[in-house]
Each structure stands twice: as structure tokens, then as C-alpha cells.
Amino acid sequence: MSEKLTSKDQVNALIDKYDYFLFDCDGVLWLGDHLLPSVPETLSLLKDKNKQVVFVTNNSTKSRNDYLKKFEKLGINSVTKQEIFGSSYASAIYIDKILKLPKDKKVWVLGEKGIEQELKELGYTTIGGTDPDLASNGTPFDLNDPKFSNLDDEVGCVLAGLLFDVNYLKLSLTLQYLLKNNKQIPFIATNIDSTFPTNGKLLIGAGSIIESVSYASGRQPDAICGKPNQSMMNSIKADYPKLGENPGRGLMIGDRLNTDMKFGRDGGLDTLLVLTGIETEANVKQLNAEEAPTYYIDKLGDFYEFNQ
Amino acid sequence: MSEKLTSKDQVNALIDKYDYFLFDCDGVLWLGDHLLPSVPETLSLLKDKNKQVVFVTNNSTKSRNDYLKKFEKLGINSVTKQEIFGSSYASAIYIDKILKLPKDKKVWVLGEKGIEQELKELGYTTIGGTDPDLASNGTPFDLNDPKFSNLDDEVGCVLAGLLFDVNYLKLSLTLQYLLKNNKQIPFIATNIDSTFPTNGKLLIGAGSIIESVSYASGRQPDAICGKPNQSMMNSIKADYPKLGENPGRGLMIGDRLNTDMKFGRDGGLDTLLVLTGIETEANVKQLNAEEAPTYYIDKLGDFYEFNQ
Numbered sequence: 297m298s299e300k301l302t303s304k305d306q307v308n309a310l311i312d313k314y315d316y317f318l319f320d321c322d323g324v325l326w327l328g329d330h331l332l333p334s335v336p337e338t339l340s341l342l343k344d345k346n347k348q349v350v351f352v353t354n355n356s357t358k359s360r361n362d363y364l365k366k367f368e369k370l371g372i373n374s375v376t377k378q379e380i381f382g383s384s385y386a387s388a389i390y391i392d393k394i395l396k397l398p399k400d401k402k403v404w405v406l407g408e409k410g411i412e413q414e415l416k417e418l419g420y421t422t423i424g425g426t427d428p429d430l431a432s433n434g435t436p437f438d439l440n441d442p443k444f445s446n447l448d449d450e451v452g453c454v455l456a457g458l459l460f461d462v463n464y465l466k467l468s469l470t471l472q473y474l475l476k477n478n479k480q481i482p483f484i485a486t487n488i489d490s491t492f493p494t495n496g497k498l499l500i501g502a503g504s505i506i507e508s509v510s511y512a513s514g515r516q517p518d519a520i521c522g523k524p525n526q527s528m529m530n531s532i533k534a535d536y537p538k539l540g541e542n543p544g545r546g547l548m549i550g551d552r553l554n555t556d557m558k559f560g561r562d563g564g565l566d567t568l569l570v571l572t573g574i575e576t577e578a579n580v581k582q583l584n585a586e587e588a589p590t591y592y593i594d595k596l597g598d599f600y601e602f603n604q
Numbered sequence: 605m606s607e608k609l610t611s612k613d614q615v616n617a618l619i620d621k622y623d624y625f626l627f628d629c630d631g632v633l634w635l636g637d638h639l640l641p642s643v644p645e646t647l648s649l650l651k652d653k654n655k656q657v658v659f660v661t662n663n664s665t666k667s668r669n670d671y672l673k674k675f676e677k678l679g680i681n682s683v684t685k686q687e688i689f690g691s692s693y694a695s696a697i698y699i700d701k702i703l704k705l706p707k708d709k710k711v712w713v714l715g716e717k718g719i720e721q722e723l724k725e726l727g728y729t730t731i732g733g734t735d736p737d738l739a740s741n742g743t744p745f746d747l748n749d750p751k752f753s754n755l756d757d758e759v760g761c762v763l764a765g766l767l768f769d770v771n772y773l774k775l776s777l778t779l780q781y782l783l784k785n786n787k788q789i790p791f792i793a794t795n796i797d798s799t800f801p802t803n804g805k806l807l808i809g810a811g812s813i814i815e816s817v818s819y820a821s822g823r824q825p826d827a828i829c830g831k832p833n834q835s836m837m838n839s840i841k842a843d844y845p846k847l848g849e850n851p852g853r854g855l856m857i858g859d860r861l862n863t864d865m866k867f868g869r870d871g872g873l874d875t876l877l878v879l880t881g882i883e884t885e886a887n888v889k890q891l892n893a894e895e896a897p898t899y900y901i902d903k904l905g906d907f908y909e910f911n912q
């Protein structure tokens with residue numbers, strides 16, 4: 297059974313108990329472009345108590361720099377780049393540190409600018425992605441497009457995530473690289489969220505774009521760099537070694553059971569579910585002990601509001 | 605073990621043995637826009653012997669009228685609309701005769717003009733599809749697009765197939781209809797070929813587009829109207845009752861083991877594999893009895909050429 301946080305004493309005991317507060321962003325701090333109540337005040341409260349905050353997001357369309365701008369635009373000015381872990385950053389780190397892809401190899405990107413920027417910061421050249429030559433511009437797809445006969449032999453990795461300008465040419469070119477060299481080019485996914493919640497609707501998520509090229513190529517991604525996959529947690533623990541040594545000092549806060557809560561639990565952290573996203577209190581009450589978050593709360597801002 | 609056809613006597617004995625000759629088109633009659641050798645002559649030979657020919661194709665981007673034009677353009681003038689079974693036609697028939705969708709209900713189409721045309725011929729109104737308001741035109745996707753809040757309550761079926769102008773808006777709108785009414789709107793697929801062979805490359809097939817919305821919605825299609833699914837065979841048998849009564853009088857000719865040959869075998873027909881498509885002789889020789897076609901031949905045109 298999860299404990300519901302409804303009082304000042306409960307939230308303050310919880311703040312005392314943990315050193316690391318990991319946050320999902322959308323559904324916890326904001327909904328789309330709308331800041332949730334008392335969020336900046338709650339983050340200030342934690343920072344005043346010398347707590348380490350870390351923002352963990354599966355949104356691969358934005359780089360960490362884009363996220364910094366988003367925080368500032370919403371009036372949260374205290375966040376630093378080092379506190380942000382996005383799936384595009386985690387993917388770039390994976391390609392660099394785990395795959396150890398040589399810097400003279402290129403990365404074929406099925407995704408948005410956020411991915412390209414993080415790879416560029418690490419010294420990689422990307423192709424595909426937001427290349428205007430591949431953009432949808434109203435011209436019908438050409439079955440004889442010479443791009444299919446001019447694959448780049450320097451491509452050493454395929455990285456796929458969410459993209460809004462998805463089109464047949466980009467999907468089919470991605471397929472060529474996934475099939476090339478007898479399917480030997482590594483295939484990395486930023487995350488596999490099937491949907492993307494926006495304005496109360498579910499739109500097509502990164503996982504559903506990736507599933508298309510997976511099905512066509514008969515390949516599953518070799519690595520997935522978003523929640524709930526632990527490669528992302530391992531990157532965070534590498535940056536915060538004390539959390540790695542003692543994950544019980546960390547609390548993962550999020551709005552989704554199958555990504556955020558699983559991500560924290562699998563990493564050995566306690567978990568706090570907020571009800572400002574897609575889960576309901578009725579759902580939480582039905583969960584068995586294995587699935588239940590450690591705590592739940594109506595909204596993150598209650599940390600601050602209960603103290604007023 | 606499959607029998608290889610290499611002589612005049614073999615092909616003439618085979619022609620005598622069957623009354624119905626079912627043909628896959630791409631890879632058998634033509635490759636893209638390139639007619640294969642001696643194909644018109646072979647079709648004339650069969651027609652002169654009063655054989656019934658039937659053309660069975662999974663390509664959902666073309667209607668039967670489009671196919672007639674393609675046959676004529678390639679110099680095959682003897683074909684009639686009644687001899688053509690495309691997956692867009694089979695899907696429209698399925699919606700009309702099996703689903704019995706009332707004509708005042710609309711069909712949401714994730715696909716090309718061929719699908720729209722076949723549905724229109726049966727008296728249905730389509731939305732989605734090639735609507736210019738949904739086309740990729742270089743404008744970035746708008747997360748606040750009002751189309752997401754204006755779903756059409758008259759939509760009574762979703763039909764998905766291959767489309768070249770695939771984009772995020774069309775995929776996400778399809779997802780809305782698949783989720784609508786607690787996932788109760790029927791979800792029909794023209795076919796689930798994962799790839800689409802063109803100019804020696806494999807491009808994204810209908811199945812890979814459909815997989816994207818399947819994954820996002822957590823739904824598999826309720827019916828698949830292309831080879832090797834037998835709903836297509838049943839439509840053909842309904843039109844040719846004698847084939848239905850005695851499928852052993854029919855021969856399915858194609859270039860793919862997992863679609864064409866399986867389609868014929870599952871329908872109780874004998875099968876002939878041509879090597880002008882994606883399968884090789886070495887592959888055929890390795891097949892066990894269950895998978896092996898009844899016969900194989902280098903190319904369809906050998907029917908005619910062996911008789912010269």
C-alpha cells in the first residue's frame with residue numbers, strides 16, 4: 297500500500313529522509329506549456345535544504361540547452377544544465393561512453409534537433425534528422441530517389457526517437473541503414489514510450505515511430521536510453537556516486553507507473569507518484585505491493601503549500 | 605521437394621492440369637515499371653486455352669481501375685476489372701459485406717487514393733486519406749492542432765494501408781479513432797507486408813506503417829485483407845464458385861514464400877514460385893515439404909518460351 301501525503305509533517309519527514317530528488321518533468325512540473333501550481337516554490341524549498349535535484353525526461357526532441365530555456369520561460373531560474381538528464385543526452389552519452397563509437401563515424405538520426413545537438417556537443421557528425429533535403433515539403437515521394445543509392449558508408453550508428461516531421465523518405469532511409477552490412481550497424485532508441493500526452497490527448501510517441509522501422513527491419517533496438525531502462529539511471533548514478541552507493545537516499549517523483557515509478561524502483565530508489573499526470577487515485581489504490589509507489593500526493597506543489 | 609519446370613512438356617502438362625491461374629503481380633509480371641519477358645504472350649497462351657486468370661495484389665495504393673491502366677501501359681490489354689483482386693478492393697468488400705458498415709458511416713483512411721476509390725465505388729464516404737488539409741506541406745506539426753478536438757462522430761471504421769505521404773498528423777489522428785469509444789471502432793488493415801521492394805531496395809511496407817498505430821493504440825487489426833490472409837482468398841472463391849468447390853483446380857503463382865505461396869497453400873491450391881522476385885533457387889532447395897511450393901520456374905515467361 298502506498299502512503300498518501302496529506303500533511304505538513306508527512307512532507308517534511310519525507311524531505312528529511314532523502315538527499316536526491318529525481319523528477320520527471322511533464323505531468324509533474326508542468327503540463328505542456330502550463331506550469332503546475334507552487335512548483336518553483338517547492339524546488340526552492342528543496343534547494344534551501346541542500347537537496348540535490350535531478351530532472352529526468354524521456355522527451356528526445358529537446359536538448360539540455362532547450363530544457364534550460366523551457367525552465368527559464370516558465371519562471372524556474374535555479375536549474376543548471378548538470379541537473380538535467382534527457383533521453384537525447386543519455387543516448388549521446390551511451391554512444392560515446394558505452395558503444396565508444398569513433399568520432400570519425402557518423403550517426404544516422406531518425407529524430408529531432410535535440411538529438412543532433414547533444415551528439416554535436418560530444419563531437420559527432422549527424423546525418424538524417426532535420427536535414428532540410430529530407431523534410432516533408434509537399435513534394436510526392438519518389439520511388440527512384442537517388443538517396444537510396446547513395447548511403448553514407450561512414451554511418452556507424454542509428455539513433456531513433458520522436459520526430460514530428462516523420463515521413464516515408466526518413467523511415468525508408470533509416471531502414472536502409474538498419475539493414476546495411478547484414479544488420480550490423482548499432483540501433484539505439486532514445487525511449488520507447490508508445491504515446492506522447494498533449495492537451496489531454498495521446499499522440500504518437502517515440503516508441504511508435506521506432507516500432508515502424510523495427511518491424512520493417514526485423515530488429516529491436518540494441519539499447520534504449522530512456523526511462524524505465526536502467527542505462528539512464530546508471531548515467532545519473534555515475535554523475536552522483538553517493539546515490540549509486542546508496543540508492544535508498546534517492547526519491548523518484550513522476551506521474552507514470554510504467555515508466556517513472558518502475559524506473560525509480562528498478563534503480564533501488566523510493567518512489568512518489570503525483571496525480572497531476574495520467575494516473576488516478578482509484579488506480580493507485582488497486583495496485584499490489586510490487587507495483588505500488590512508496591508514496592503518492594495530489595500534486596508536487598503540496599510540498600510547499602502544506603508548509604504555508 | 606518442389607518440381608522445377610524446365611521443359612515444354614512440363615509446362616503444358618501443368619496448364620492442362622489447372623483451370624484457375626492466380627497471379628501475384630509485382631515480381632511475377634513486372635518489376636516496378638518494367639515488364640518481365642514474354643509475360644503478355646504467356647497470359648494470351650492461357651486465355652487461348654480458356655483458362656481463368658486472376659490477379660491478386662497486396663498493393664493498396666492502387667484501385668482496380670489504376671491496375672487496369674497499369675496493365676494497359678505495359679502492353680497487356682486483355683485484362684478486365686473482374687480479374688483483378690487488390691487489397692484495397694478486398695478491404696472495401698470486407699467492410700461492406702462482412703462488417704456490413706451502414707453507408708451513412710464514414711471510413712477513416714490511413715492510406716492512399718486506391719483505398720478511397722474502392723470505398724467510394726461501394727458508396728462509402730472517406731475522411732483522412734489524401735485530404736489536402738492533412739498533407740505534408742512543410743508546415744511544422746502543431747501540438748494544438750484543432751483537428752484533434754474535432755473528431756468526426758460518423759466514423760464507423762478505420763482502414764489502414766501503405767501511404768507515401770505519411771506524417772505525424774495522420775498517424776496521430778488515426779490513433780484518436782483507434783482509441784475512441786473505448787477502442788470499439790473496427791480496425792482493418794489492407795495487408796501487413798513489412799517491406800515494399802523497389803529497385804532492388806526494401807522500403808517501408810504497409811505493415812510497418814500499421815505497426816506504428818498498432819503499437820500506439822495497443823490494438824492489432826481486427827482483419828487483414830491481403831495475402832496470405834484467407835479473407836482475400838474467400839472473396840476470390842465467392843466470385844469463382846467452382847474454384848471454391850475444388851481448390852485443387854487452381855494454381856497460385858507468386859514470388860514470395862511467406863505471402864504468395866502460403867496464401868495459395870492455405871487456400872488449398874497448388875503453388876508455383878517464380879525466381880524473378882525475391883527468392884532464390886538455393887532457398888527453394890532448402891525448404892522442407894511443408895513450406896516448399898509445388899513447382900518453381902525461372903520466370904513466368906518460360907510458359908511461352910518453352911513452346912517456341
